[in-house]
Amino acid sequence: MIVQRVVLNSRPGKNGVPMAENFRLEQSTIADTVQAGQVRVKTLYLSVDPYMRCRMNExxxxxxxxxxxxxxVADGGGIGVVEESKHQNLAKGDFVTSFTWPWQTVAILDGNSLQKLVPQLVNGRLSYFLGAAGITGLTALLGIREKGHVAVGANQTMVVSGAAGACGSLAxxxxxxxxxxxxxxxxxxxxKCSILVQEMGFDAAINYKKGDVAKQLRELCPGGVDVYFDNVGGDISDAVISQMNQNSHIILCGQISQYNKDVPYPPPLPADTEKIxxxxxxxxxxxxxxxxxxxxxxSVLQLCQWIQEGKLKVRTFRFNLWPLILFPTMRGLISLSLALLLCLRIEQTF
Incomplete structure (x- = not known):
């Protein structure tokens, strides 16, 4: 069977910016028969996420x-539908997901590597299992629960950087x-700031491209910052940390501003910020x-319950281009994804 797939064509280098030329869209073939324990799946959704920038390096x-x-072939989080099965727990028509889903139209996979999905849990929005009810939502929920030390009635202020991203908007x-x-x-x-406040329930939002971020934080967080959900690192995080209270907590989720730089993870803080x-x-x-x-x-059941109750809002933009759906959650990869996968159908989380 002939399939289309995306492969890594070249590496951008540790300090380089990813380009469309780093990937290649090509035809390949897969076996016509499915072996015992395997399933043939048609790809419905793929996820492009910030961590993938690291996977482009040697x-x-x-x-x-x-x-x-x-x-x-590149791989990552994906969702598909079973077209043929020789696995005892999976049948034709089942929706399945994996963290190592190949970027190709159709694939033959080990059934044991797949997790069966229940569309009713997300009101039929399967793509949510890669976002709000998937690893993105889990990252936000478990990050807050495990590292945020949030307590009901403690009158805590949380600041979220990268707040309009897939993870930040949920966090x-x-x-x-x-x-x-x-x-x-x-x-x-x-x-984005307007949407955060009017639709996502944030009390306020700062456009970091306008004005002094530290000054705006002082105005919007008069009692200081107790919990910081950090998605970006760099100057933004330095500004937030300068406003944090005694015994407060940083949830170190990501450092997107640093991913095209050859620095250790997590990147060390500047001396003045580390002193604070x-x-x-x-x-x-x-x-x-x-x-x-x-x-x-x-945790997934909790996220699904909030989605069903309308307490957790998810905003998506859909671009109709081909039979796959892609989630470009990393701005540095969006342009190359669009340029490379011109024939893909793309859905982007807010």
Whole structure:
């Protein structure tokens, strides 16, 4: 059977910006028959996420991430429908997902590597299992629960950087649901800031491209910052940390501003910022959601319940281009994804 797939064509270098030329769209073939324990699946959704920038390097800088190999198919979070099955627990028509889904139209996979999905849990929006009810939502929820030390009635203020991203927009809402009394987001346009406040329930939002971020934080967080959900790192995080309270907490989710730089993870803070962190006893520990998979099932059910109740809002933009659906959640990869996958149908989380 002939399929289309996306392979890594070249590496951008540790300090390079990803380009469309780093990938290649090509035809390939898969077996016509399915072996015992296998299933043939049609790809419905793929996820493009910030961590994938590290996989474009020869060395990912992490012991839990494997680099993509040149001229080999890329992979990541994906969802598909079973077309043929020789696995005892999966049948034709079942919807399934995997963290290592190949970027190709049709694939033959080991049935044991797949998780069966229940569309009713997300009101039929299967793509949510890669977003709000998937690893993105789990990252936001478990990050807050495991590293945020949020307590109902404690009158805590949370700040979220990258607040208009897939994870950030959920984190702000979950922070409120978990007990934060005030939630402030940081985003890059007035439109995004408006959506955060008017649709996502944030108390306020800062356009970091306009004005002094530290000054605006002082005005919007008069009692200081108790919890910081950090998606971006860099100057934005330095500004937030300068406003944090004694014994406060940083949820170190991502450092998007640093991913095209050859720096260790997590990137060290500037000396002045690190001095503030130590003097105020601010926790800043690396957070990896995969370390908490024993809490996955209960957490996914919680996320699905909030979605069904309308307490957790998800905003998506859909671009109709081909039979796949892509979630470009990393701005640095959006342009190359669009340029490369011109024939793909793309759905983008807000």
């Amino acid at each position: 060395d990912t800088g992490s012991d839990y991430l494997q680099p993509w190999q040149l001229s080999e 702000g809402q979950i922070g409120r649901l978990e007990g934060c009394s005030r939630v402030v987001g940081i985003a890059g346009t007035d439109e 962190r130590k003097e105020k006893n601010i926790t800043r520990e690396r957070f990896l959601v995969l370390n908490y998979m024993d809490k996955q099932e209960a």
